[in-house]
Amino acid sequence: MTKKVLLIIGQAILLTACATNSKEDKIVNLDTIENEQTIKLNVGQQLKFEVSANPSTGYDWFTTEPENCNIKIINKSTVENQNDGTVGSPLKNVYTVMAGDKGECTIQFDYKRSWETVAPSNTKKINFIVK
Numbered sequence: 001m002t003k004k005v006l007l008i009i010g011q012a013i014l015l016t017a018c019a020t021n022s023k024e025d026k027i028v029n030l031d032t033i034e035n036e037q038t039i040k041l042n043v044g045q046q047l048k049f050e051v052s053a054n055p056s057t058g059y060d061w062f063t064t065e066p067e068n069c070n071i072k073i074i075n076k077s078t079v080e081n082q083n084d085g086t087v088g089s090p091l092k093n094v095y096t097v098m099a100g101d102k103g104e105c106t107i108q109f110d111y112k113r114s115w116e117t118v119a120p121s122n123t124k125k126i127n128f129i130v131k
Helices: 002-022
Strands: 026-029 036-041 046-053 059-064 071-080 091-099 103-113 122-130
Touching (some): 046 059, 046 071, 046 103, 059 091, 071 103, 091 122
Parallel strands (some): 036 122
Antiparallel strands (some): 059 103, 071 091
8 A cells, every 4th residue: 555655646747747747838038039029828827937147238129018918927036147247248138928718919118218209229029829
């Protein structure tokens, strides 16, 4: 009977580990996207975007989301690069988005200075399809 209990516990641990690994967030590098990309998500699915920025020069990424968008940016964080102590070194912005209801929505990422009103030359559009 002890062997059966240990076997069941071992299987439960293995299944839990597999389930945890399958839920890891997928990461998309915005630096590798030319101008526009379409991404399909399921309702409730999360996705992370990483993109290089250098806010010490005044440039950073700004997002534009339609008011009724079924995709929400639920977190934005900044990660320093490996070059600790280097003044003005680039950073990485990390955006976590979550799919809401079924439908389509486009989020625009603009690399510009906060005071610029002219359309930026470095724009990336992500078209989301939630099914």
